[in-house]
Amino acid sequence: MSLDAPLRSCRDTPVLKERGQREVFCGLTGIVWLHRKMQDAFFLVVGSRTCAHLLQAAAGVMIFAEPRFGTAILEEKDLAGLADANAELDREVARLLSRRPDIRQLFLVGSCPSEVIKLDLARAAERLNAAHAPHVRVLNFSGSGIETTFTEGEDACLEAMVPALPGTTTPGLMVVGALPDVVEDQMLALLSAIGVPNVTCLPARRSQDLPAVGPETRVALVQPFLGATHAALVKRGAKAIPAPFPFGAEGTTLWLHAVAAAFGIPLDRVEAVIAAPRARAERALSTVSETLRGKRIFFFPDSQLEIPLARFLARECGMVPVEVGTPYLHRELMAPELDLLPEGPTLSEGQDVERQLDRVRAARPDLTVCGLGLANPLEAEGLATKWAIELVFTPVHFYEQAADLAGLFARPLRRRALLGEAAE
Amino acid sequence: MKLTLWTYEGPPHVGAMRIATAMKGLHYVLHAPQGDTYADLLFTMIERRNHRPPVTYTTFQARDLGADTANLFKDAARDAFARFQPQAMIVGASCTAELIQDDPGGLAEALALPIPVIPLDLPSYSRKENFGADETFFQIVKALARPVARTDAMTCNLLGPTALGFRHRDDVTELTRLLAAMGIAVNVCAPLDATPADIARLGAAHFNVLMYPETAETAARHLEKALGQPFTKTVPIGTGATRDFLDEVATITGLPVPPETGLRQPWYAASVDSTYLTGKRVFIFGDGTHAIAAARIAAREIGFDVVGLGCYNREQARPVRAAAKAHGVEALITDDYLEVEAEIARLQPELILGTQMERHIAKRLGIPCAVISAPVHVQDFPARYSPQMGFEGANVIFDTWVHPLVMGLEEHLLTMFREDFEFHDAAGPSHHGGKAQLRAGAPVDAAEASGGDISAKMKGEATDGAEVIWLAEAERELKKIPFFVRGKARRNTEKFAADKGVTAISIDTLYEAKAHYAR
Numbered sequence: 003m004s005l006d007a008p009l010r011s012c013r014d015t016p017v018l019k020e021r022g023q024r025e026v027f028c029g030l031t032g033i034v035w036l037h038r039k040m041q042d043a044f045f046l047v048v049g050s051r052t053c054a055h056l057l058q059a060a061a062g063v064m065i066f067a068e069p070r071f072g073t074a075i076l077e078e079k080d081l082a083g084l085a086d087a088n089a090e091l092d093r094e095v096a097r098l099l100s101r102r103p104d105i106r107q108l109f110l111v112g113s114c115p116s117e118v119i120k121l122d123l124a125r126a127a128e129r130l131n132a133a134h135a136p137h138v139r140v141l142n143f144s145g146s147g148i149e150t151t152f153t154e155g156e157d158a159c160l161e162a163m164v165p166a167l168p169g170t171t172t173p174g175l176m177v178v179g180a181l182p183d184v185v186e187d188q189m190l191a192l193l194s195a196i197g198v199p200n201v202t203c204l205p206a207r208r209s210q211d212l213p214a215v216g217p218e219t220r221v222a223l224v225q226p227f228l229g230a231t232h233a234a235l236v237k238r239g240a241k242a243i244p245a246p247f248p249f250g251a252e253g254t255t256l257w258l259h260a261v262a263a264a265f266g267i268p269l270d271r272v273e274a275v276i277a278a279p280r281a282r283a284e285r286a287l288s289t290v291s292e293t294l295r296g297k298r299i300f301f302f303p304d305s306q307l308e309i310p311l312a313r314f315l316a317r318e319c320g321m322v323p324v325e326v327g328t329p330y331l332h333r334e335l336m337a338p339e340l341d342l343l344p345e346g347p348t349l350s351e352g353q354d355v356e357r358q359l360d361r362v363r364a365a366r367p368d369l370t371v372c373g374l375g376l377a378n379p380l381e382a383e384g385l386a387t388k389w390a391i392e393l394v395f396t397p398v399h400f401y402e403q404a405a406d407l408a409g410l411f412a413r414p415l416r417r418r419a420l421l422g423e424a425a426e
Numbered sequence: 427m428k429l430t431l432w433t434y435e436g437p438p439h440v441g442a443m444r445i446a447t448a449m450k451g452l453h454y455v456l457h458a459p460q461g462d463t464y465a466d467l468l469f470t471m472i473e474r475r476n477h478r479p480p481v482t483y484t485t486f487q488a489r490d491l492g493a494d495t496a497n498l499f500k501d502a503a504r505d506a507f508a509r510f511q512p513q514a515m516i517v518g519a520s521c522t523a524e525l526i527q528d529d530p531g532g533l534a535e536a537l538a539l540p541i542p543v544i545p546l547d548l549p550s551y552s553r554k555e556n557f558g559a560d561e562t563f564f565q566i567v568k569a570l571a572r573p574v575a576r577t578d579a580m581t582c583n584l585l586g587p588t589a590l591g592f593r594h595r596d597d598v599t600e601l602t603r604l605l606a607a608m609g610i611a612v613n614v615c616a617p618l619d620a621t622p623a624d625i626a627r628l629g630a631a632h633f634n635v636l637m638y639p640e641t642a643e644t645a646a647r648h649l650e651k652a653l654g655q656p657f658t659k660t661v662p663i664g665t666g667a668t669r670d671f672l673d674e675v676a677t678i679t680g681l682p683v684p685p686e687t688g689l690r691q692p693w694y695a696a697s698v699d700s701t702y703l704t705g706k707r708v709f710i711f712g713d714g715t716h717a718i719a720a721a722r723i724a725a726r727e728i729g730f731d732v733v734g735l736g737c738y739n740r741e742q743a744r745p746v747r748a749a750a751k752a753h754g755v756e757a758l759i760t761d762d763y764l765e766v767e768a769e770i771a772r773l774q775p776e777l778i779l780g781t782q783m784e785r786h787i788a789k790r791l792g793i794p795c796a797v798i799s800a801p802v803h804v805q806d807f808p809a810r811y812s813p814q815m816g817f818e819g820a821n822v823i824f825d826t827w828v829h830p831l832v833m834g835l836e837e838h839l840l841t842m843f844r845e846d847f848e849f850h851d852a853a854g855p856s857h858h859g860g861k862a863q864l865r866a867g868a869p870v871d872a873a874e875a876s877g878g879d880i881s882a883k884m885k886g887e888a889t890d891g892a893e894v895i896w897l898a899e900a901e902r903e904l905k906k907i908p909f910f911v912r913g914k915a916r917r918n919t920e921k922f923a924a925d926k927g928v929t930a931i932s933i934d935t936l937y938e939a940k941a942h943y944a945r
Contacts, residue, residue, distance in 0.1 A: 023502070024485045028461025046429075050521035050550060055436040056464045072431045078551045080427050081525070090427035098429060114459040114522035118491070147461025148488040148522070356509060375466030375478065382476030 005252055008317075010345040012309075017331060022354025025373055026304060026329055027060060027391075028147030029155025030111065034061045035395060036159055037070045039180040040205050042106040044098065045071040047145070048091065048123060049113030060391075070105070072098070076115055087121055088129075095130055099138055106137065106209040109159065112144035139209060141166065151329040153227035153305045153394065156180060160204055163212075164234040167204075170214035174200025175261060176240065178232065179225035182397040183207065189224075189248075189400055192258065195275040197267055204231070215240050220264045222257070224248055224399055226339070227306035229332045246338045249307075250314035250404045251283040256338075279401040286405030287318055293412040295320035297368035300361075303327035303353050304373055304390035309336055311371075311393065311407075313343045319408050323347035324365050327358065369411060386414045432783060434738035434761050434801055438548035439520045440465050441558025444641070445566065446516060447479040447589035451621035452566075453512035455503045457495070457523035457530045460485040469589055472804050479589075482506040484523070496528045503534050507541070514570065514622035515539065516562065518546035542622065544569045554761075556640045556713070556739050559588055563617055564644040570625040573653055576632055580679055581611045583631040585646050585657070586638035587618035592716065592800040594618060596813035597637060601662065604816045605635070607684045608675065617641075629653045633678050637661065637815070640713050640739060663719035665691050665727050665820045689817035691824045695728050702837045703828070707914060709734040709775035711758065711766055711784055712799025714742020716814070718749045720779050720798045723823060725753055733773050734758060736766070738781075763787070774913035777831065782806070792909075794830035798823075837908075894923045896931045903933050918943045 030053055033045045047053050054073035061069070074094050080087040091110075099105060108130070110123045127142040134140060143162035145155040160178065175198050177189065186203060193201045202213030217239040223232060226247050236242055245260035246253050255276060262272045299321050301308040308328045315321040325348040350358070355376075362370055362385065370380055370387045377387040388411055398407040435441075439456060446454040447469050456462070463483050469475045484502045486495050503517065517530040531545025544565050548558045563586075584601060587594035595618070602612050613631035614624045628634075628649060634657040636646040646657040656678055662671035672683045694700065708730045710720045714737040724730040735750045736758030737743070743759045750757035758769055767787045770778060778788045778795040782803040788795030797806060798814075813819040831837070896904070907915050915936075922939035923931050 022485075023463075023483055024460050025463045025466070026460060027464055028459070030461070031464075048427075051430075051433060051435075051437040051554065052439075052462060052521050052550070054430045054433050055440065056461065058432055059464055059468055069431055072429050074427045075430050076427060076551060078549075081551060087427065094427055094429045114461070115525060117488070118522055118525045146488075147459040148486065148491065151460065356505075373467070374471050375463060376470070378470040378474060378476055379478045 005256060007341050008344040012340045012343040012345055012349060015345060015349050018348055018350040020350055020352040020354045020357065023356065024353040025355040025375055027152040029145035029150025029152065029158055030056060030113065031060045031152055032145060032155030032159060033057060033071045033111065036156060036180060039207065040107065041207055042104060042209050043070065043109060044102060044105045045109045045111055046095065046098065047073040047111045047113055048116045048121060049073055049076065050115045051075055053113045081119060084121060088126060091126055092130065099134060106139065108138055108140045110140065110142040112142065112146055114146045114148050117144060117146045117148060157228045157230045160228060160231040161234045163204065164231065164238065167212055168214040170216040171218055172200055173218040174202060176202050176204055176213050176215060176219050176221050178204045178221055178223050178228055180205055181224060181399055185397045185399050185403060188402055192275065196258065196262055196272050198261060198265055222261050223335065226310055226335060229335055232335065244338055246342060247310040248399050249310050249407060250318045251280050251287060251401060252318055253310065253314055254400050255280055283401040283404040287408055290405045290408040290412050291319035293415050294408060296322065297415065298322045298324050300324045300365055300367040300370045301326045302358060302372040302376065303329040305394050306330060307393055309339050309343060312347065313339050315411060316344055317342065324367050325350060325361060327353065369415060386418050388414050432763050434781065434783060435555035437521055437550050438553045438555060438558025439518060441555040442516065442518060442546055442548060442562040443479055443481055444559050444588040444590050445562040445617045446481060448587065448617040449620050451513040452480060453506055453510050453515050454481045455506050455515060455517045456481055456483050456520055457499050457528060458483045458485065458520035459522045460487050462520050472802060473590055473807055480510065495526055496533055499528055499530055499533050500537060503537055507539050512541065514542040514544065516544045516546055516566065518548055521550035524550050542569055556741060559641040560644050563642055564648060566625055567628065567645040568648055570622055571628045571649065571653065572626060574627055574629040577613060577630050579611060580609060580681065581613040581631045583613050583628050583634045584615040585634050585636050586642035587615065588641050590802055592802055592806055593812060593814045596811055597815040600813035600816035600818050601635065608681050610679065631655060633657060639715055661715050661719055662815045663716065663819060664723040665689060666722060667719055668816055668820060686817060689820060691727065691820040694824050704729045705731045706777055707731050707733045707775045708777045708779055709770055709773055711736045711780040713737055713739050714746045716799035718745060721749055721753055724779065733775055734769060774917050776914065779827065796827045796830055894920050894929055894931060900931045900933050900936050903936055
């Protein structure tokens with residue numbers, strides 16, 4: 003496949019901006035994967051019973067160990083007086099930390115109710131930091147639905163960590179975005195073989211491994227929804243590496259090319275390292291993509307992964323995107339992706355779910371990528387669906403996962419074909 | 427402020443959603459921030475519903491807070507009416523919208539829609555899901571049910587089944603059949619599958635069957651007062667309760683109780699294979715209604731020993747306390763699952779009858795468990811007919827509760843051949859998945875690797891306070907006792923030792939305790 007830009011891309015495609023009911027998760031949901039990534043961190047949501055219920059519903063019962071997240075549920079008396087709410091919060095945190103001595107990082111996570119009553123969690127974090135340092139570092143961010151949409155919760159969390167990162171003047175690469183450990187290890191092996199110096203990750207698996215940042219730090223994102231974290235790192239002097247995101251063989255190759263170029267590493271060295279895994283990924287993709295070729299796909303807005311995934315599916319799997327919805331379109335970070343995405347689909351930003359449902363029913367795509375609330379109702383209308391949330395939870399980045407990523411889209415279609423008669 | 431890791435109940439507006447989603451022709455306009463739409467997936471995923479819940483969320487964001495959230499609500503309500511053309515609408519606020527005080531009821535009234543619009547006032551910071559369901563159903567009934575002529579034939583209404591209810595779908599079918607056998611037709615079943623127009627004709631029934639007090643007691647009391655309809659007080663879960671329920675219906679209607687058909691549970695319990703169930707120690711936790719019913723079945727219809735009983739919904743605390751007292755135990759009323767877990771660990775029951783939360787606790791502690799109550803999980807919506815109520819419900823319950831245990835004759839054989847190298851308790855119940863483990867050479871190692879994790883896990887907690895230690899030989903002997911009674915043996919022996927002032931448990935202490943507790 004070609005790494006060249008298409009004849010006509012989506013760069014100048016006008017964007018349909020929608021405002022109405024949004025069928026999306028709030029940023030609190032990010033806690034579900036962030037707490038698995040940061041193994042000595044506890045996420046304490048200061049919110050309502052709804053927040054606790056959301057986390058339980060989103061996390062499912064898969065991780066029903068005593069989890070490293072919880073909700074301090076606001077009660078009527080907390081609403082009556084904020085001074086009392088602060089005292090209560092201090093008490094709950096002290097109790098929590100004494101019960102869980104393994105916790106080294108505590109995130110106070112703001113919610114819709116805590117934002118509306120203007121509970122100052124930044125000050126609370128400062129106060130609690132003073133009380134519990136040096137054993138525990140206390141940070142805060144907001145995962146509220148009024149400020150964050152789904153994956154923006156991870157952005158807010160990582161952004162909150164940036165000011166606490168140590169400084170450095172050593173040249174190096176910081177990779178930003180939570181990846182499953184197995185994928186992160188593959189990536190680190192590739193970068194090391196290519197000869198990229200001093201590679202660190204944000205978030206780190208353990209709190210003592212915080213990456214350092216400075217004027218010689220180059221930053222590469224592996225997730226497209228990290229605009230605020232990106233800006234905060236640039237503000238601390240780091241330099242951005244614009245690149246498509248490492249989804250699929252092509253995305254991975256272009257991402258690695260961009261990283262190597264930023265460190266002046268010759269292209270032939272990169273090519274030598276990636277030749278084998280890249281060929282492997284392309285071979286695996288050619289099998290899986292048979293199911294996908296020529297099929298029309300429609301993305302509801304969910305995680306901001308939609309545009310990179312549409313690019314991957316269009317260019318490497320032969321799918322035809324009909325509409326690519328995204329909760330928020332970050333023009334600067336998405337520019338390399340839009341340059342690659344072939345012209346054709348409607349690009350929509352934001353959501354009016356009823357109108358979008360009208361469009362999907364009119365378009366009748368072969369596959370619809372949507373949230374769990376919409377999936378069964380659309381299946382019942384005869385539309386094959388792919389749960390968007392799985393794209394965030396499953397290892398999908400870099401070469402070895404390229405075919406797995408395509409497989410996530412192929413499986414509903416294969417399943418539909420298998421059940422063809424029974425489902426009639 | 428209270429730290430919560432997992433919750434038994436959602437917020438009250440989720441209770442309102444359970445009513446709205448159960449009904450047809452009703453729409454719920456909910457003033458709520460972006461993100462609260464997560465609740466849709468409870469219905470579409472857990473219950474596999476093939477329609478979205480009939481809920482329009484305003485999904486306001488931070489930028490709207492500075493502007494005009496009230497207009498956002500009015501637009502959403504107007505659009506929802508135009509698009510869905512409901513017969514009636516309920517309007518309310520989720521927890522965040524409650525704080526910004528936009529008054530959805532007043533705003534909706536100002537729209538002057540040509541349908542009944544019922545405002546809900548559900549205090550999010552003090553009440554929970556069951557309250558929300560009960561209050562919402564009550565408000566709908568209060569607003570729509572009007573006096574109408576009674577039907578000529580004997581009819582009743584079924585009150586309480588909702589979306590996301592524990593086996594509500596099948597309970598409705600079972601009760602409808604049971605009542606039909608008495609010559610009683612169902613006038614309206616509500617809220618499940620009822621329209622607002624159906625609610626308006628509730629008054630045509632001669633009496634009401636209150637299926638689930640959690641979700642419909644307030645409505646039933648209102649109908650009794652406003653329309654003179656008596657309602658049944660017995661919840662027909664279990665053989666005895668179903669018989670009492672039929673007697674109650676006979677008293678209300680003057681109709682004779684029909685002969686029982688299809689009931690197998692009493693004979694299954696009486697047959698000799700069930701001997702091994704005698705006195706098994708069970709811990710029961712759920713919503714008040716299901717927990718009380720389960721305790722009666724356990725003690726009187728299966729012959730278990732109820733060692734713990736509780737509920738998570740405070741609204742039912744009083745009847746649960748009374749039932750617990752009747753069973754000779756102290757009721758556990760809490761919505762903190764850590765407290766429930768601690769109580770289960772302390773009591774070391776042989777079977778847990780609980781919710782999905784207790785199922786996980788049971789898994790962690792290695793105790794068999796059957797689910798008897800909401801909160802629900804996808805597996806609580808089986809494809810097959812699986813009611814809890816009526817005589818078929820009693821049959822289903824017997825099967826469900828016995829299934830997690832080792833089979834009857836199998837347990838006797840395990841006791842007889844307890845040290846056999848192949849036929850040992852670490853092999854696990856033969857009708858469950860999981861590979862049988864070979865017994866390793868050293869008995870102590872084998873026990874660590876075996877299914878006997880009750881004693882392994884409970885060891886610390888059970889002995890810490892008592893300061894009683896187990897001598898190695900006694901510990902080895904304990905491991906020879908089948909896993910399903912090992913916890914009880916350990917607990918009895920330690921209590922016996924503590925009572926006698928013995929600080930080191932020997933083989934003799936173990937068998938003295940066994941003799942002491944023999945029955």
